[in-house]
Amino acid sequence: MDPTRPESFNHRSERLSTGRTYHFVDQIPTNYIPGSTPTLLCLHGFPDLWYGWRYQIGPWTRKGYRTVVPDMLGYGQTDMPFDATQYSTKMLCNDLVALLDLLGVSKAIVVGHDWGSYTAGRFALWHPDRLLALVMMSVPYTPPSLNYMPVEGVVSRYQDFGYQAYFATHSSTADIDPKVSYLLQILYRKSDGVMPWTKPGEMKNLLINEREVTDCLLNHKELEYYVSQFSRGVLGPLSYYRTAKVRYEEEKAASLPVNLRADLPVLFIWGNNDRTCPPANVRKSRRFIPKVQDVVVEGTGHWIMVEASETVTQQVLRWLDGLATQRSNL
Template sequence: MDPANPASFNHRTELLSTGRRYHFVDQLPASYDPATTKTFVCIHGFPDFWYGWRYQIKPWVELGYRVVVPDMLGYGGTDKPEDEAEYTPRKICNDIAALMDLLQLQRAVIIGHDWGCFMVSRFALWHPNRLLSLIMQLVERVPNWGYHLFFNDKRSSAEIESKLSKFFKLIFRDKRKSDVRLENWTLTGGLARVLRSDDIQLNDTGVLTQQEFEYYLSQFDRSMHAPLNYYRTTLHRFREEQGELFGYDAILQAPRPDLPVLLIVGKNDPTSNQAALDVTRKLIPHVRIELLDGAGHWLMVERKEYVTEIVPQFVRNATAKDVQTKL
């Protein structure tokens, strides 16, 4: 399990009961016991894939946890439907539950980042008895979403693919290195302006090493349409959450009150803000929120040691408090 060698992890590809084929990393500890070993299921966001958790997998396995990290629908080695309606939260959450069924996991610690954060929050509502605890890295409820309008236009797929290196250098840039031309790129029109400007050249691979950057490029070459479909599900999500299980205000429902919840937020993350934290505190009064100074969006890389340590610590504390830890 070497982060510099993606092939060193245990890769699997399986057909789920939902009819979708998923690729995932499934790493078992030496002391694995299906009756007692807790499992971490890690859900990535955009634009990422299982590799986003590369620095956490081995340390967590060495602590005795099973770690399962799928390529979500549309990414990596997982199926990539063309229709954006296939990427709605209910369908994605059903995929996560089906993956757990395949692995014979009744419950797990569910961890999400970026879009994964939103998906695991919905999983906590639609499959409440499948979670031991919920850990979310950054908030996606009230971010600066102007760039969503650009992504929502299907023509953006080809434009981003044609400028993929520049796009990833922007997405993974180190916020500590100031560049006024890149400020507010998340606002409406900002991303398109940066991509289309010949005067804005990005040379730094940001929080990624050159080797990691090249691996990301290889995984997303000519395959941005499916990942961007998540941003094209707004109407589908609205209709989905008007269903019989939830009402119109389902988006503001909280997970079950006894579920341990940890939220980790980088203070320099342009997609998060204080309003989102206020909503979270109101909905989940018992939530533990960790605000990280100097950290941006990519917490698993920028603060890899912290994330690696705090998640097992949080799970151990939840267990010590005797909060529903029965597998």
């Protein structure tokens, strides 16, 4: 499990009971005991891959956790449906349950970043009985909405979500497909202060008028790997931004609760320089999570698993150790 060598991880591809084929990394620790060894299910966001967890997979596995990390639907070597409705969080969560079933795992600790964090929060609502604990990163929990709000309405409240309205348009696919490498360089940066992209119109303008990027967090080899894994284009990954209406309708029909399970331990980790994670949203999320621990990683932005890889790795392990100690003392 060498973070510089993607091929050094244990890769699998399996067809799930939902009919979709997922590629995932499945790292099993020594002395693994089926039904007893805890499993971490790690979910990435946009525009990421299983590889976004490259610094965490090894340490977490060596500490005794089975670490399962899929390419999410539409990414890497996992199936890519063309219909955006196939990317609703209900359907994604059903896939993840099917993946756990395939692996013989009844309950997991779900860890998510970015869209993976949002999906992890919804997993806790759609399948609360399959969850031992929840770790969310960079995107705080938001409850199901009582009324539908299109992405444009969200952007009117939070201007730094302007890029979401652009990604939700079908024209953005054609804009980005020939410029995937440049998009990755724009997004994988420590700070967006020098080259702003979050507000309405800024991302499209950057794609049209390319400016040199000098502070990308990905080295040349890592960037090459990411680009190779986006060879099918970005239709699938961008489809997540086009599911607002179907998500609302599914959640309303199911009468999902707004609060997470009362006994569910939740850890939220975020960087204080992340403009896509407003502190007001973090504060608001606490009202819906009875058992949450909030950790701010000072001086970091959105990509905390890379910018502060050791801090994130160890923070999660310490938190899990604390949960294990609490259970043993009961």
